[in-house]
Amino acid sequence: MEPYMSLTVHFILATDFTMKSKCLQTAFSPDDHKGEILAQGLKGALASWSLEEEKMACITTDNGSNIVKAISINNWTRLQCFGHRLHLAIENAMKDPRIDHVTGLCRKIVSTFSHSWLRRRNLAMVQKELKLPEHQLKTECPTRWGSRQEMIQRILEQLPAISQVLNDRKVRHLVPTWQDIEVLEAMNNTLSPLAEFTDALSGELYVSISSVKPVLHLFKTSVLAVQEDDTEFTKSIKSNTLKYLQEKYSDPHTQDLLDMATTLDPRFKMNYIHEEKKATVRARLTDEMTGITLATVR
Template sequence: MAWILLLPPPLPQMILMHINLKRTAAKLVREVSLVFFNSDTPLAATSARSQKITSAIAYFICKDNQPYSVVENEGFRQLLHILDPTYKIPVRGTFTDTHIPALYNKVRREIVESLSNAQRVAITVDGWTSCAIQSYIIVTAHYIDDEWSMKTPVLQTRAFNEEHKGENLAALLRDVCCEWKIEGKKPALVTDNASNMLLAGTLAEMKPHVRCIAHTLNLSSQKALQVDTVSALLVKMRRIVTYFHKSPKACEALHEIQTQLHLKHHKPVHDVSTMWNSSLEMMERFWEQQPAVTLSLTTRRVKTKGLPSITDEELTLLPEIIKLMTPLKVATECLSGEKTPTISIIAPTLAKLREDFEPNDSDLQVIFEMKEKFRQDFDTRYTYIQDLLNKASALDPRFKELEFLDDNNSRDTIFLRITAEVEEMI
């Protein structure tokens, strides 16, 4: 009957064994915690764990664009103390003088090596002004690595105190290419449509030089929105939106009426003068909330003296403007990708937008004028580089049939040119 010894113990005994095992494991965890996280024994700054945590903090500061002072913030220090009471955070100067420069040098070496293996490189250049009214130029590289992954490292964010002349910008471009050893890769250039940027590309002899399609759409859309009737409507909407942004009583009334009408509790959106799509977003939000906005302005507690009123004719026009401009918003979003190349999308997008903005007999007079303003500015923007854009589309499986071109002769010509270039390369 020795086989009886192989039977499991009775159920109550099994439960007791399980409980004892859990208690033993919990006790072991507590003992290990006391060994590794005893507040009386600070972690040595030279230990592997301490260095790993410090490196993670440096990465956090850089990756999330945090100020160096974050290491002095009480909440941040409390968080790290809870995670590991034995870790001592280095002082702020240690990060500024040692860890961040070391991380920069490490990343820089990796980018230099990655760039050296790239066959071709494109760079984008743009200028911006900080809140402290300091002018900067930012240069970004774009290339495909050995694993066919799109890379977009920022090569420079440089304070630029010189005059923003084409000559000075061209010198900066040459310096960047030399510093990062990409001048031999014949880098392509993408900038906005400013005359100084166009001159800089010419003087720096960077070809092809493609003008940013998103910036082009912004310029042409701004022209369409400058039609008198539309411009006057936008002025009225801005004043009403500004009132809601500044009046707590108006916002409270709007919130209550939104609840009554079962509308989403969205605040009116104010546009930015240099961004056409923000004007479209303002119109979309105004149209969405128009019943609530109108009713809230009629309540007694809201003082509307001096505020303009939107006429019925303007309200009828508003959805037509939104319908006309929405394809431009979609195009801008499609052409603003960071992780995938977008040059092959430009030609079919140009063709589609020209078709959408072709005037027809059913258009309202204002819509007709908007289309005319847009096309006058837009139609000639890419004639200088149309052949390159068509070839890029032909190499994209999505557009290789070149259906956006009007005739077969044009398609055949594009493929003959591509074939000739490939034969020359071989």
């Protein structure tokens, strides 16, 4: 319960272009964590490591109002963590009493098996009888939407065995109804394709920023695109998730950063840059590369 602030630097070696991540410091910060104090602390941290602010492409933080204010005070470009943004987008889209009910039901099912050796044994026996994968149930971590997805996916996978084991009078009320199953299947079908993107865009040993715009484009045109046969419930989850992400990445400074990174990636180049912005991006890239060349010659 003591306040600390960590600073990690990500950089590319000029010799072989490998990406590195180093935790520079984890410093005790007893002062109030106000935006102004955090701003000074971050500046001091960079200075103590002889790092020049001008060479910093951007900084990634959580969404605390104090740290967001600190970055604004320092006039630094802040890039939101994609994995965290996706988590918040999905949490925002999940604000529905039907979802609250079925996720609560899933947690109760997992709990009733985790606290009973007898039920776990019976589940394993029924799994063999029904030729189901001999998997244990999974619980969720509130700060990771993917863990909820895994919990739901496992419940659906093991539903025949769960229903058979929970067939006695004391726990029969925990067996999902057909309405519950419809909601769970809609959640699973909508969100399972998103799971791989969280880990893929949260790597430290490879560049991921250049994939943000292409991924958002893929969400809009394919993964979260509303289909004719989607239920109204599914449409709501898709549209709310996509709307949240688009709003959070609409900031002009963020868009400029993403445009530059995407253009420099040979897989994407300018395929995801708006036509009216391409000339500006080319001019900025030319200026920056010229500056690097002149600095090298000198």
